[in-house]
Amino acid sequence: MRQFLIGDQTFDEDAPELRARLERAYAQKLRPLCRCKNSPLPMYIARVDDLYFIKRMPLSGPGHDPACSSHQPPYELSGLGSLIGNAIHIDASGKAALKLEFALTKKGTRGAPASSSEASESALRNETKKLSLRAVLHYLWEAGELTEWRSSWSGKRGWGRVRTSLINAASQMTARGEPLSDILFVPEVFHQEDREGIASRRANALANALDAGHGPRKLMVTVGEVKDFAVARGGQKIVVRHLPFPFMIQGGTWRRLSARYETELELWRSSEDFHLVMIATFGISAAGIASIEEIAMMVVNENWIPFESIHEQHLLERLSRLKRKSVKGLRFNLSREQPVVSITLPEQRPAPVAMFIVPISAGKDYELALNEMIAARPEMTPWIWRIAEGEMPPLP
Structure with a gap:
């Protein structure tokens, strides 16, 4: 059982008095300390639906004891490893400072054709100095602990919980010297009985994206679930769940998007259980129209x-029934031609397990990189599913 030091008091994580203490500590901006090791590790307090939870600090997961539920696998197994210290810096307060590859302002003629940095992402596959738009989405998911799963959470993770996790994660990050949470817009779950309150909060949140009519246009970043795509004059519009308005996207950007994310779109359309998540930079014109400048997407399952890939989803489905924790690995800036851990089982005994899925297209370079990755982490047991060899191997 975890123990936390708050001020000069130590609490077990299931102590009845901890909830009230967390509320006071949240107001006082105190950081709890996890006592899983002799040198306690700083945490932060997140507020979710008027409840208070202790969350790990950005990039602190591998530092926790393997038996601690805040422990995370080594970042070198995913695309995050090459970004730490380059595109992501942790300052003295524990905030993660992000270096972004994409623009947060737009110069030139308003209404000019937008471009997508994701269209040229292949040129960035070894880039470690800045985060692509997709990498920011992956980092928000990782820092929000949305890559983790155990069967006891079934039915408890909807968009409301996802949204809160993303906002809490962004509160621990900065971009170009400003809090990422100031420019991040995540739609609130719509409730008919609170429609006026939601509309007011949404208008306040979107104020920074409004076109001032002079100088460079400020852009915001949005993360939302795509509901549908529809044809519009000169382009397309993206309908996002829980929003009363669509995002407009220029025809050229739409064509690049369709080509770049063909696999994600195909997977999403294959099952009603899957969700398509987008991250985009956008601005709002003087006429009140929200237009996308750059965009990236990822597909997620019902959890x-x-x-x-559908093979990875089959593995996730098998693991979702187990009580032990699984942690999904993400690519960030890496291309599909480079191996990353698919899933890790940090609580597996006698040693944590790193699970890899090798695609049919994998060649000698892929296998060499995979072997080097496995050799670099001898404390972990590798589990490998080579798709070309047939069915999924037995689970550990």
Whole structure:
């Protein structure tokens, strides 16, 4: 059982008095300390639906004891490893400072054709100095602990919980010297009885995206679930759940998007249980029209765990029934030609398990990189499913 040090008091994680203490600590902006090791690790307090929870600090997961529920697998197994210290820096307060590859302002003629940095992502496959738009989405998912799953959470993770996790994660990040939470817009779950309150909060949140009519246009970042795509004059519009308005996207950007994310769109359309999540930079014109500048997408399953092939989804489905925790690995800036861990089982004994799925297209370079990755983490047991060899191997 975890223990937390708050001020000069130590609490067991199931102590009845902890909830009230967390509320006071949240107001006082105190950081709890996890006592899973002799040198306690700083945490932060997140507020979710008027409840208070202790969350790990960005990039602190591997530092926790393997028996601690805040422990995370080594980042070198995913696309995050090469970004730490380059595109992601942790300051003295524990905030993660992000270096972004994409623009947060737009110069030039308003209404000019938008471009998508994701269209040229292949050129960035070894780039470690800045985060692509997709990498920011992956990092928000990772820091929000949305890559983790155990069977006891079934039915408890909807968009409301996802939204809160993303906002809490963004509150621990900065981009270009400003809080990421100031420019991140995540739609609130719509409730008819609170429609006026939701509309007011939404208008306040979107104020920074409004076109001032002079100088460079400020852009915001949105993360939302795609409901549908529809044809519009000169382009397309993206309908996002829980929003009363669509996002407009230029025809050229739409064509690049369709080509770049053909696999994700195909997976999403294959099952009603899957969700398509987008992250985009956008601005709002003087006429009140929200237009996308750059966009990236990922597909997630019914538990909001990302996956990139139907084989990976089959593995996630098998693991979702187990009580032990599983952690999904993400690519960030890496291309599909480079191996990353698919899923880790950090609580497996006698040693944590790193699970890899090798695609049919894998060649010698892929296998060499995979072997090097496995050799670099001898404390973990590898589990490998080579798709070309047939059915899924037995689970550990």
